[in-house]
Amino acid sequence: MDTALLEVFVEVARRESFTAAAAPLGYTQSAISRQIAALEAAVGAMLFDRLPRGVRLTEEGRAFLGHAEAVTGRLRAAVADIRAVRTLGGGRLRLGAIPTAEMALVPKAIAAFRRAHPAVAVTHAEGLTRTLTAAVRAGDLDLAIIGTPDAAPVFDGVRLRRLMDDPLAVALPVGHRLAGRDVVRLADLAGENWIAGQARPEETLIAGVRIASERDAEGQDDRTQHTAFQPVIDFVVLEWAAKQGFVAAGLGVTIIPSLAAAAVRPDVVVVPLDPAEAAPRSVFAATPEGVADSAAAAAFLELLTAPAR
Amino acid sequence: MDTALLEVFVEVARRESFTAAAAPLGYTQSAISRQIAALEAAVGAMLFDRLPRGVRLTEEGRAFLGHAEAVTGRLRAAVADIRAVRTLGGGRLRLGAIPTAEMALVPKAIAAFRRAHPAVAVTHAEGLTRTLTAAVRAGDLDLAIIGTPDAAPVFDGVRLRRLMDDPLAVALPVGHRLAGRDVVRLADLAGENWIAGQARPEETLIAGVRIASERDAEGQDDRTQHTAFQPVIDFVVLEWAAKQGFVAAGLGVTIIPSLAAAAVRPDVVVVPLDPAEAAPRSVFAATPEGVADSAAAAAFLELLTAPAR
DNA sequence: GACTTCCATGCCGGACTAGCATGGCGGGCC
DNA sequence: GGCCCGCCATGCTAGTCCGGCATGGAAGTC
Numbered sequence: 086m087d088t089a090l091l092e093v094f095v096e097v098a099r100r101e102s103f104t105a106a107a108a109p110l111g112y113t114q115s116a117i118s119r120q121i122a123a124l125e126a127a128v129g130a131m132l133f134d135r136l137p138r139g140v141r142l143t144e145e146g147r148a149f150l151g152h153a154e155a156v157t158g159r160l161r162a163a164v165a166d167i168r169a170v171r172t173l174g175g176g177r178l179r180l181g182a183i184p185t186a187e188m189a190l191v192p193k194a195i196a197a198f199r200r201a202h203p204a205v206a207v208t209h210a211e212g213l214t215r216t217l218t219a220a221v222r223a224g225d226l227d228l229a230i231i232g233t234p235d236a237a238p239v240f241d242g243v244r245l246r247r248l249m250d251d252p253l254a255v256a257l258p259v260g261h262r263l264a265g266r267d268v269v270r271l272a273d274l275a276g277e278n279w280i281a282g283q284a285r286p287e288e289t290l291i292a293g294v295r296i297a298s299e300r301d302a303e304g305q306d307d308r309t310q311h312t313a314f315q316p317v318i319d320f321v322v323l324e325w326a327a328k329q330g331f332v333a334a335g336l337g338v339t340i341i342p343s344l345a346a347a348a349v350r351p352d353v354v355v356v357p358l359d360p361a362e363a364a365p366r367s368v369f370a371a372t373p374e375g376v377a378d379s380a381a382a383a384a385f386l387e388l389l390t391a392p393a394r
Numbered sequence: 395m396d397t398a399l400l401e402v403f404v405e406v407a408r409r410e411s412f413t414a415a416a417a418p419l420g421y422t423q424s425a426i427s428r429q430i431a432a433l434e435a436a437v438g439a440m441l442f443d444r445l446p447r448g449v450r451l452t453e454e455g456r457a458f459l460g461h462a463e464a465v466t467g468r469l470r471a472a473v474a475d476i477r478a479v480r481t482l483g484g485g486r487l488r489l490g491a492i493p494t495a496e497m498a499l500v501p502k503a504i505a506a507f508r509r510a511h512p513a514v515a516v517t518h519a520e521g522l523t524r525t526l527t528a529a530v531r532a533g534d535l536d537l538a539i540i541g542t543p544d545a546a547p548v549f550d551g552v553r554l555r556r557l558m559d560d561p562l563a564v565a566l567p568v569g570h571r572l573a574g575r576d577v578v579r580l581a582d583l584a585g586e587n588w589i590a591g592q593a594r595p596e597e598t599l600i601a602g603v604r605i606a607s608e609r610d611a612e613g614q615d616d617r618t619q620h621t622a623f624q625p626v627i628d629f630v631v632l633e634w635a636a637k638q639g640f641v642a643a644g645l646g647v648t649i650i651p652s653l654a655a656a657a658v659r660p661d662v663v664v665v666p667l668d669p670a671e672a673a674p675r676s677v678f679a680a681t682p683e684g685v686a687d688s689a690a691a692a693a694f695l696e697l698l699t700a701p702a703r
Numbered sequence: 704g705a706c707t708t709c710c711a712t713g714c715c716g717g718a719c720t721a722g723c724a725t726g727g728c729g730g731g732c733c
Numbered sequence: 734g735g736c737c738c739g740c741c742a743t744g745c746t747a748g749t750c751c752g753g754c755a756t757g758g759a760a761g762t763c
Contacts (some may be wrong), residue, residue, distance in 0.1 A: 086469065087396045104709060116752050118710060123751095130476045134685040135710065137760045141533050144485045144688040145476045152472030156465050160395065163461030167439045167454045176453045224450050375729095376443040379453040413740060425721050427741060432720095444741065446729045684760095 088160055090124045091153040093117060094132065098150050102139040171380050173202040178381035180209040181217040181229035184325065185251070185341075186368065188348040191230055194388045201388070205381050218243045221371045227382045229371040230389070232342070236367050245369040248389060251342045252365040253358045256328075256349065258335045264354040271362050278337035280328050281321040329353050342366055397469055399433045400462040402426060403441065407459050411448040480689050482511040487690035489518035490526040490538035493634065494560070494650075495677065497657040500539055503697045510697075514690050527552045530680045536691045538680040539698075541651070545676050554678040557698060560651045561674040562667045565637075565658065567644045573663040580671050587646035589637050590630040638662050651675060 096106040103117040110117070125132050132146035142150065169175035178198070182191045187209075195207055212220070217229035222242035232251060255274065257264050263273055320337060322328045328339055333352040340363075346355040370386055372378055378386065405415040412426040419426070434441050441455035451459065478484035487507070491500040496518075504516055519526075519535070526538035531551035541560060564583065566573050572582055629646060631637045637648055642661040649672075655664040679695055681687055687695065 086398075089395075102709080113753055114710070115712080115754080118712085119751075122711085128473050128476050130480060131686070134682070136684065137709075139709070141685075143686075144536070144690065145479045148475045148479045148485055149472055152468055152475065156468050156472070159461055159465050159468065163458055163465070164437050166457045166461065167437050170454045170457045171439060176457055227453070373443070375445065376450075377440070377452075381453065411740080422722055423741075424723080424743080427743085428720075431742085446740070448740070 086124070086127050088157060090120050090127070091157050093120045094124055094153050095150065095157065097121060097133070097140065098142055098146065100139075101141055105139075169204070173380055173384060174204050176204075176379070176381055177206040177208065178379070178385060179225065179227045180207065180385070181212055181220055181226045182209060183214055183217065183230060183232050184211055185232065185344045186230040187211050188345050190344060190368075190389070194385065197388050198385050202381070202384060218371055221373055224373060227372070227379055228385060230368065231371050232344075232366045232368045234364065234366050236364075238367075238369070240371065242374045243371045244374045245371055246386065246390075248368045248370055250365040251344045251368050252360055253340055253363045254343050254346055254355045255358055256332045256339050256341050257354045257356060258333055258338075259352045259354055261338070261354065263356060266356050268359050269356045270359045274338065279318045279320075280331045280337040280339040281318045344368070395433070395436050397466060399429050399436070400466050402429045403433055403462050404459070404466065406430060406442065406449065407451055407455065409448075410450055414448075478513070482689055482693055483513050485513075485688070485690055486515040486517065487688070487694060488534070488536045489516065489694070490521055490529055490535045491518065492523060492526065492539060492541050493520055494541065494653045495539040496520050497654050499653060499677075499698070503694065506697050507694050511690070511693060527680055530682055533682060536681070536688055537694060539677065540680050541653075541675045541677045543673065543675050545673075547676075547678070549680065551683045552680045553683045554680055555695065555699075557677045557679055559674040560653045560677050561669055562649050562672045563652050563655055563664045564667055565641045565648050565650050566663045566665060567642055567647075568661050568663055570644075570647070570663065572665060575665050577668050578665045579668045583647065588627045588629075589640045589646045589648040590627045653677070 093106065093110055093112070096110055097103060097117065100106045103121065104114045107114045107117045112120075121133065128145075128149060130145040130149075131143050132149060133140035134143055166175060180191065180195070191209065195209065198205070198207060210217075210220070210226070212229075214231040214233060217226065217231050218240040220226040221229050222240070230248070231245075238245065255263075255269050263269055266273075320331055322331055325341075325345065329350050331337060332339055333350065340358070341349075341355065343355075343357065343365075349355055370389060372382060372386075402415065402419055402421070405419055406412060406426065409415045412430065413423045416423045416426045421429075430442065437454075437458060439454040439458075440452050441458055442449035443452055475484060489500065489504070500518065504518065507514070507516060519529070521529070521538075523540040523542060526535065526540050527549040529535040530538050531549070539557070540554075547554065564572075564578050572578055575582075629640055631640055634650075634654065638659050640646060641648055642659065649667070650658075650664065652664075652666065652674075658664055679698060681691060681695075
């Protein structure tokens, strides 16, 4: 059923005349007559009594009128709603990010986005790069912030946009012999005790050596020097806040991405690793491939890249 | 916008595929493709992302989906509602009746109607014949019960169906010298004191004489005998219940329609007037002319005529 | 009784629509 | 790595639909 018929019906009901309803609707009387006839056939009932001086709603027509007005109104609301999504006056944005990005980068961007577009409902999920890219590919996320050791990674069905480098650094207790250095080389860390992070290679925080060997295995170009360096792992601590506690207590040192350095506690010192030895991780925004970014995703990307520059 | 497009949209959204949605909807894939394209043009936004393995709702499409389902659902409800009105599963019936009909005839019929069709909302208004016929003509009432002294009256824009005769009778106090009679002639009432009813001729309850003279003035056939009878009016009492009180107290007698006789109090006796002297009023059902009766009005008419026979 | 008003309808030209066949694109399988 | 398959888009065509014009029928008005 064409909703234009409903508009005609409502107008005719208001004016109680086919002829009078024709002009404002831009039709002739005969068109109105036929449209009402078509509508009556569609709903299976006479909607108007034809009187000598016009028409009047039947009881069936009266019952239909409220529905017709509701339907046309709802359709108008639907189009307005779509418009709102396009202009960021509504809709939602489903974000995902790796833990280190959740420390400062993403929260700041979300805050700015909320200020700019308060009507958009923002949700976010923390996850690992592989999980996040899968979610983006599956359409469960509109945009994810991921990190890889690879400077030009490829994920099926995912479009990546480089946001920034995230150089590796070492976290030391205040007062450590290397705490005052501008840069630390792996050789400097020989003999240190290590606090290990998660087991997954792509998220590993134990050292550039593992990153290096992983990248060798993948046969990719290797900008990291091979070293004979073998870390001694004393503790495996998953939680970043807990890891800081172990470092602060002098139980060992650990590798952290610079992105997380801003959120470090005062009794821990962060010193960059020599980039020539430990290639920086790259941070990307991931969106579904072959699909236009939603208006909200595009706006969020804009906010992400602006401060990142 | 054709709501068929919305059905297609919902089905495609559910199946995430144009091809898969085509068969259950009875279309080919190309028709679906074009219909979605038309819908997207109508709402001014892409509703689906086209992927290699099918399609997926965009954010705009997701915003639209709820509306589309609501609209199609509401339309289904609208058609069901109309069907309900036709089958007396809903809708309303606006009745009107003259006071004497409201005493027994109409309440009984309404009660029976309610039992048979509880979903129909029945309203009723009491009024005089002229008011009621005007309301029927204006479409404010679906059906009215009216009474006239004329056996074949004509009202513009109103269709009448005869329900019954309503012979006149005289109300007497218990113990009155005429209380035991089967029928009373006007001559028998000479010398009685009279309780007058309303002033309007068509509703007059003062006597057959006035009815007779009125009908003479209209030049219609006169089945009522001319008499020299002149009533002596002692009291003018509008309210029927009060009038009964005056009669019961022996303050006078009054004319009442037989329709009202059933509702008389025990200390009042009703005796029919000789129909040859006082022509019965006729009771009609009035419906709008040139218009099919609503299902509810037709059903009510059926109830009215069945017990009236 | 002629005129006016209002809705219904036969006819026709233009627009729309669905189906068919085909093309382009990408994924999956051998 | 090449071939095949699945999916959506589109040019083309026949059938349908739809609106306007002109007219007819019914009823009210002067």
